[in-house]
Structure formats: C-alpha cells, structure tokens
Amino acid sequence: MNTRRIVALAGAVIVGAWAQDAGGPAGVFEGHLNVGTVLHPGAAVYDAAQRSYAVRGSGENMWFTADAFQFVWKKVSGDASITADIAFPAAGGNAHRKAVLMVRQSLDADSIYVDAARHGEGLTSIQFREEKGGLTHEVQSNISAPQRLRLVKRGHYATMLLGEAGGALKMAAGAPRIELNDPYYIGIGVCAHDQDAVEQAVFSNLQIDQAAPDAARKPELSSTLETIPVSDAGRPGDRRVVYATQGRIEAPNWTRDGAAIVYNSQGRLYRIAAGGGRPEAIDTGFATRINNDHGISPDGTMLAISDQSQGQHQSLIYVVPLAGGTPRRVTERGPSYFHGWSPDGNTLAFCGVRDGEYDVYTIPAKGGAETRLTTAPGLDDGPEYAPGGESIYFNSERTGRMQIWRMKPDGTDQEQVTNDEYNNWFAHPSPDGKRLVFLSYGKDVKGHPENQDVMLRLMTLADGKITVLARLFGGQGTINTPSWSPDGKRLAFVSYQLQ
Secondary structure, eight states: OEEEEEEEETTEEEEEEEEOSSSOOBTTBOEEEEESOOSSOOEEEEETTTTEEEEEEOOSOEETTEEOEEEEEEEEOSSEEEEEEEEOSSSOSOTTOEEEEEEESOSSTTOOEEEEEEETTSOEEEEEESSTTOOEEEEEOSOOSOSEEEEEEETTEEEEEEEOTTSOOEEOSOOOBOOOOSSEEEEEEEEOSSTTOOEEEEEEEEEEEOOOOOTTSOOOEEEEEEEEEBOTTOOBOOEEEEEEEESOOEEEEEOTTSSEEEEEETBEEEEEETTOOOOEEOOOTTOOOBOSOOEEOTTSSEEEEEEOOSTTOOOEEEEEETTOOOOEEOOSSSSEEEEEEOTTSSEEEEEEEETTEEEEEEEETTOOOOEEOOOOSSOEEEEEEOTTSSOEEEEEOTTSSOEEEEEOTTSOSOEEOOOSSSEEEEEEEOTTSSEEEEEEEOTTOOSOOSSEEEEEEEEETTTTEEEEEEEEEEOTTSSSSOOBOTTSSEEEEEEEEEO
16 A cells, blocks of 8 residues: 655654555665664655655764765676666755665675766765675776666676766776675665765656676677876775776876876777866877887886787887977887887887787887797797886786786896786886786786776785785776876776676
8 A cells, every 4th residue: 555654853744645555665776774774764755746765864974994974775796787767855964974876695794796976076986895795895986976877786886877868878887896696685775984874865756677688789888097106005095087988998097297198999088187087199100000019218208009000000109299299210120019108108018929929028218139038938028128127027927817927127147026916917016116006817817908897906026925905897998008097006007888
C-alpha cells in the first residue's frame, strides 16, 4: 500500500509518498538505514509524483577506513549503473557534505565500495575503498557542480559520467579497480560531514539499469589524463583528472616549469595546462605519425620525438623545439624509440631494433654514431637516466620475466633492481633520485599491450620497498616516458575505459 509520510528532522520537514507493502520497497529501492555511527537518524522519502527521493543524513564523514551516512539501497548482481540529478535544496552547510550514487559490498561501515560523490562546494569525485577496512581514495573530476551523475559498474571497474540535467553525459574520471562479489548493494546516500548536523539532498530522474551490454556493440574507448601526488615516504595521495576525452591519448610529460603536460594522440603532440583546460596542438612539421616515445630536454626548450612518417615508415628519433618547428633527425637507423635525455642534455637513450634484437642504445643529441649498451638475448627497453646521470634504468626480460634493471651510462655493471611475480616496465626515477615509478602487468602478460589490468608501483630505492600507487585499466600509453612533475611531488599518467 502507499502511505503519506512526514519526516521532521532538525527543524526541517520532508513531505513525500513512501511506497510501503509490509516493509517493502520505496520506489526502486528495498530499504534505507544509517551506515556506521551517526548521532542523528537519517531519513529517506520517495515522491512518486515527482519521481524523486529526498534523503537526509548525518555522519562525520565517508572517508578513511569507515563511513557514517544515510544509505537508500537495493541488492543487485552482475553489472549495473545508477543515474540521477542531484541537488542540495538548502544553501550553506558543510562544504564537504556529500550526496552520492554508490555500489557497496555490504552495509558494514568499513565495506568495500565505490561512489560518485557530489560535494556541497561543487567538487565531484569517484571515491573508493579497495579492501574492507582499507583507506578511502578518490579521483577528483575537473567538472564542478554537475547536475546529473552516473555511476557505472562493469566487471571489476567503476566509472563516473557527468553532465547537465537532460543533457549528454561524458566520462569525467579515471576508473578505479574494485572487486565486488554478487550480490552487492546499489543506491544513493547523504553524509553531512559534520556529526552534529543533518543535511539533505534530492535525487530526481533516478534510474537503475541492469541490462546486459549489447554484445554486437563495439565498446568505445575513452582516456583520462590524471595526476597523483606522492609523499616523500612514498605514500600515494588522491588522483585528480586533468583531461578526459573519447579516443586514445598517451604518455604524458611535464614541462620543466611544471605548468603544462605534453601527450600524444593520433600521431600528433598536444600541450595542456597541468590544472586542466583545452589542449593545444604542437607544431611538429612533417612529423605527423608520432608515437608515445617522446620527452622534454633538461633545459625545457626541446622535444625528442619518435616518428614514422618518413621513408620506409620506421620509427626514427628527431628533436624539435617545444614551442614548435621543423624536426631535426637524430638517428639514421630504425626502428628507434626515444626514452630519455641525459641530465646535461647532450645524449639521448633509446631502444633500437637492429637485426631483430631490441637493445638499449645512446646517441649524441646533435646526431652521430650510436652506441649499443645491452647485448643480452631478448627484449631490453625503456632506458632513462638517473637525475644525477650516474646510471641508466631500463627493463629487460633476460631472466624470463620483464624486470627493472640498472647500469652505468657506458653499459657496464648491469644489475637487476626488481625481482617479483609481475612484468615490470618503464622505470622513471624521481627528480631527487630516491624513488622509482614503474608499470606492472600480470605475470602472464607478454610485452606491454594496451587495455590491461595494470598497476602503477613505486619503489623507494634506499630500502627497495614497493608501494602500489594505483590499480587501473591501462598499459601501453599509461607511462611510457618520463612522467614526474619537476618538483617530484606528482606523477602524470593515462588510464582508459571501455564503455
């Protein structure tokens, strides 16, 4: 039966029709409750005429290792999405109050979960806890105060799309990897971010979609350029979106002043402000088939690029002004794939394919004779100089699995740096030389393919300790070339989504 309910909380009144049938569902949901410890009970009211849900919640936070909020839910299995327009009717309140679309493993306060969170101040992010009792992290969108939000759970990944009410939604954040077992909870929630307060949000035009994906439809790829802060202790911070777009972008490099990021897409290079904005194409003259092996000179004036637009269309290395101009050829032989500048700017390190063997080479930046540094059978790739120039890091499969190695600039004293069950690629030392970030594939993945479950991992070189910075859908293009900010406080990378 349908009954009229009036719920009074903290001096405010919510009026709505709560569909009840012996304690049955309200609208599309099955129930509601306070998750975690709250000082004031929450409420949830469904207005059938307006097809909206008014939700009021208390709670100190939804963060760290436990949550406190009002949750309106139903149980589902398989893939699902939830979409709604979200508004805070009352002005003021805590700037960090949250209204969320959520999927959650359990109703425990410390449950695994992921949500699309609209904050009172307008910040919108995808928040997630990867393991029960673990810390909460987020990927902050660069879109503020969207009206309509969608949270999509597909397999082990969750994505967030944002837009205006009635308008098209677009990808707005990198997709964290979250493992939820069937069945799980899907719903909406409100947290006051103040244990003494109660806040209200209205969710309208809400829909939950559990339709199986169209098997005949080819998924569309989208890319998210992100940054993640890294503390001196190696602990990761929360990811932030710089730019999200349909199609593939790859291999971000920071400009030496830290103001912008350079990436490649469809054979061209683009520059975008590190805080986000509109990308601008870099003039590279005839070089219009540039791949993801590029980097900026130590003095910040030149770009080394790997391009295959000329001759037999093998990748060759050129240098071109960062401001744009005509490329100057460096390598005579190909394929040659740039990976690193020496700290003095005089030498380039690259992977060269000669007689079918992939090895590490160096060559003067002005051109000249190339020097082969590795001769082990199998693939040696990804060379990059340590900031002091005393060594070159690279990855090699000579021991059966791809691992990170290190050698002196003349190729002597080659030593293994990582030795674990993963395939580790593209080592990038931090500007202070104390840490090393690299990309890790599963043990059964050969090469460095695109569209894989991967991890960004960080090693502190003093003790060899390895920390997981991010689990994501990526691979080829994520961090192929140098990706540290000049101050060593952030990393740039690209994650991908298939929808």
